[in-house]
Amino acid sequence: MTTTENQANPIGFGRMLRKEDARFLRGKGNYVDDLNLPGMLHGAVLRSPYAHARIKSIDISAAQAHPKVKAVITGEILETLNLAWIPSLSHDVVAVLATDKVRFQGQEVAFVVAEDRYSARDALELIEVDYEVLPPVVDAKKALDKDAPVIRDDIAGKVDNFIFDWESGDKAATDEVFANAAIVVNQDMLYPRVHPAPMETCGAVAYMDPIDQKLTIYSTTQAPHAHRTLYALVAGLPEHKLRVVSPDIGGGFGNKVGIYPGYVLAIVGSILTKRPVKWMEDRSENLMSTSFARDYHMKGSIAASADGKILGLRVDVLADHGAFNNTAQPTKFPAGFFHVFTGSYDLMAAHCSVRGVYTNKAPGGVAYACSFRVTEAVYLVERMVDRLAQELKMDPAELRMKNLLRPEQFPYTSPTGWEYDSGEYPRALRLAMDIAGYEELRKEQAQKRAKGELMGIGISFFTETVGAGPKRHMDILGLGMADGCEVRVHPTGKAVVRLSVQSQGQGHETTFAQIVSEVTGIPPEDIDVVHGDTDNTPFGLGTYGSRSTPVSGAAAAIAARRVVDKARIVASAMLECAPEDLEWEKGRFNIKGDKSVGKTMAEIALGAHGTVELPEGVEGHLNAECVYDPPNLTYPFGAYICVVDVDPATAKVSVRRFIAVDDCGPRINPMIVEGQVHGGLADGVGMALMEVIAFDEDGNNLGASFMDYLIPTSLECPSWETGATVTPSPHHPLGLKGVGESATVGSPPAVVNAVIDALAPYGVKHADMPLTPAQVWQAMQGAPYRT
Ligand code: MCN
Ligand code: CUN
Structure with missing residues (x-):
């Protein structure tokens, strides 16, 4: 493996300036907010000023009368489309626009679509909402008090703010270790609620083409394929008529994993107005309403022998999930991967229990480079x-x-x-x-x-x-966490790699070209990386949990190896020898023992697309693909x-x-x-x-x-x-x-x-x-x- 320490492009691994920086450093990135489609309208969200309040009435007539307003959408209107509530990523539901109550400050209440962004925002002021303010639950420790206000009375029969109890480890064995330990230390600690705060806030441009009924959604998403499938499942839209494009992303950090109400509203706005609709949140909206991180109240105990051999660890967690349980993690793990909490130590026993509760705060919890907690x-x-x-x-x-x-x-x-x-x-x-x-x-x-x-x-x-995760343990809403990759070598030996993951700043256009280069010997500058467009890339669950290299990187390596395997057959046909008589030297196949006779990848690619006669059953061209289900993280x-x-x-x-x-x-x-x-x-x-x-x-x-x-x-x-x-x-x-x-x-x-x-x-x-x-x-x- 090369480890070229200079900045010249290596073949394969090594230091190399980022390919994407050619446009980023010139201010030529293409972010969602840079999009300007012909006839595009602009949406703005009216948000709740209260953490907890009943909505008695909403009067949109003045906003509708605004000369530049094209549509005003409320929860009531969404109800008629069956879109007022959508499934969350954790077996709950999330309000797209509040119908009955608002449950956190900043929650979405109405959506205005207008000719320009200013008019849309002005018209928000014309909407009259009559709220009956309710006492909020702010402190997670009080959420389960008998007299705590019930936040989720939309759930039939719900009389408290409890979400789930979950545990892992062997409680009895841990108790025994603690009972016999020379030293036990207890410590309560809070990992406070924080926010990933990416430089670019969240946004979308949706366009339902009225002629071919194809809906294109340009959005700030870390997981375009997962979003497309979820839109199809939730809204009943045919998946082949849906295209999710994630252009350049200005930082994700887990903030851009989920589907936000604003995305759905841009879609509904476009369907109603038959024009493209852009929605882009501002900084305050991002900080107030999108996926927060952490908010874990932890009671830890550690047991050890007198000379410092750690024997056991246990922790009780109170997890504040906000108003909707919308944490994004593999289905079987309501506390994410928190139960890897024994860390780097060799212990005898460990046990953790996690209790999730609702509070009147924004939903989320799994974000900000958290690796699923x-x-x-x-x-x-x-x-x-x-x-x-x-x-x-x-x-x-x-x-x-x-x-x-x-x-x-x-x-x-x-x-x-x-x-x-x-x-x-x-x-x-x-x-x-x-x-x-x-x-x-x-x-x-x-x-x-x-x-x-x-x-x-x-x-x-x-x-x-x-690197989540092996299909046998992990899925998100029933979708397995395998990722796909396609490598296509053009006749002149240049290549394109298509990925299911999506960079938000991590430099995938460079590193995935380097992976394929490492395996095929094609220089990284001759390899283009395509991602972030469901019409042009294979299915896969996207970028989060630092999974791109472990999962998609493996798919790329295997697809590239398949290209090399095929290249060997093509080269043997070109050199009229047996495939076994060839020796691989990064970027070319030589006759064993004679480096002077061989074929480079570019020559082989031309041969594969040309008139070389290939053995029976071997197809032409030099392409390969792989769907990778990781055996482990x-x-x-x-x-x-x-x-x-x-x-x-x-x-x-x-x-x-x-x-x-x-x-x-x-x-x-x-x-x-x-x-x-x-x-x-x-x-x-x-x-x-x-x-x-x-x-x-x-x-x-x-x-x-x-x-x-x-x-x-x-x-x-x-x-x-x-x-x-x-x-x-x-x-x-x-x-x-x-x-x-x-x-x-x-x-x-x-x-x-x-x-x-x-x-x-x-x-x-x-x-x-x-x-x-x-x-x-x-x-x-x-x-x-x-x-
Ligand atoms: N890499 C490498 N060698 C390795 C491992 C990784 O060169 N052995 C490179 C990768 O090829 C990739 C980068 O390092 O270019 C990060 O790789 P990986 O660990 O696979 O993580 P992902 O690409 O899946 O990125 C996701 C991860 C997450 S979950 C968050 S959150 C986060 C992070 O990346 N968000 C980021 N880093 C970020 N960096 C930027 N600039 N912007 C974000 O939003
Ligand atoms: Cu948890 S933040 Mo990163 O996995 O997208």
Whole structure:
């Protein structure tokens, strides 16, 4: 495998500038909001100002009379089309437009379609809604109180706000381990509600062609094929008359997995007006109404022997799912992959239970580089291990080294049933410690403490779980999670790769060309990648859970191998020898033992399309396809070390250094992987120190703009120090593991562990994210405080 360290395009794997940047850097990207179809109208959504209120009446007559308004849609109108409610991704229903009640601030109440965006927004002001305000449920811990208002009275017989109970692991065995352990440490913690906040908000342009009755939906979606099938199933539209196009996407981060009411409304608007309709939300709408992340209230316990052997782990979770259960995860897992919470350690037993509840907040829960809630799981275990280290007065690195899974234990089956494919954990932690100069840092910390200065060193070690998923365990609404890929080699040896996954910034146009290049030897610049258009790509479930490389990347590798297999037959016909007499040398087949006689892929491609006589039963051309059902997920991992300084006077945290060693198997493009890691580390600093969607007691969203919902900038981020180890996946055809969410998953506990470590002189044991100056100050004063 080549690992060309320069920026020249390698054949196959290696550092290479991103092909897509040719247009992005010139401002020539093509996003949904750039689309301008002839005759296009513009939609705007009227949203609820209340978190919980009954709708007594809606008067749309003044809005309808606006000279530029073409249609006003309410829930009542949608009811006549059977589209007021649509199925959620988690066996619930979601209101497209409220009919009976509004259930969170920002919920969709009416939709106006007008000649231009300004008129549509102006006309919203003309709609009169008479609300009867109801008391809201804001605190998940009070959602199940006897006197709590019932949010989902649309569900027949519903008398409470309970959604589900779910558990994993062996409770009895775990109880026994805890009963016999020398040390048990308990810690409650909150992973606060945060938002993926992609640069581009969500939007769609829908056009129902009145002549051929074909509906085209251009939308910000991470999963175009899944969306098309769901539109077909929900609305009864014929699937061959539906085309979903996902053009350039300005960041998804899980925010663009689901189907939002706005997409459906653009479609209905187009059907009613017979014209294209664009709907594009603004920043506040995005922050208030689209998929949030986390909101897990966790009660953790860890059991260990007196000398620091971790024996057991358990956790009880209260999961705030908002007003509709619309989390996006494989059907069998209502808490996503949270039950991988035993992390990177060899334990005797573990048990987790998760209870989901409704509150008067926006729905969602699985987003923001979460790997289906591995983020929450890693945070829990890495905080618990640090809490244990604190109680044992043991160095947290030493405690981890003592308990990390050892290389010979792989493939390893966790106490909750996950089969980790491969890992060399101690090596990665050692490398991170070496880059950090860990022992020196501890000495520096001791010197600083003696002077009253607050310096903290935080470690986290994470195991990620990505590449959902094997059909036998996983589906989304009954759709299996296989992905397709087609490779077509043109007569002159250039190629096109068609994918079912969809890039939102991850650089698939580059890395998938590199995968096919690695296998076929065709230079990556000669390979075009097509994705994001259901009319032009094979079926597959899309990009999330860092599954593109593990699943679709495997499909691409296998399809490319099939091309090479076929090329061997064509070359043997051209050279008039037996296929076995040929030897593959990246990009060409040579006669065994004589490199001077052979055929390049370009020559073979021309032969395959030409007049060369192929053996009986072998078809011409040089194309192949693959539908890949992964045998298992992939388990990338990493060791992170964060160094912070806390100002004792203001309680402000500064991240001084951050060391990240990631292992995602071989790296297709090390530069892109580093970019993914840098972005994820910034996410981690953001969540640990500043991000939270807070609500007041009336359920008002207090983070509906970037003035209030803080995201990190380069000023809060240090210059990242990255390292790599390479442990291939034994089941992926090229050994690749995913990496797109690793750093977001792995970094928050490192930052929090560092801050708590810095506060050790104050006796602080825990403080919840985000560790704003106010939060840290309160912790230093000994007061439990929550933002
Ligand atoms: N890669 C590589 N070598 C590997 C593994 C991955 O070169 N061994 C490359 C891949 O080919 C791809 C990128 O790294 O170009 C990420 O790959 P992968 O881990 O397969 O993740 P996905 O492509 O499926 O991306 C999804 C993941 C998720 S779920 C979120 S959330 C997230 C993330 O990617 N959203 C992002 N990173 C993001 N990066 C950007 N810029 N924008 C987003 O919205
Ligand atoms: Cu959970 S965010 Mo990504 O899987 O799209």
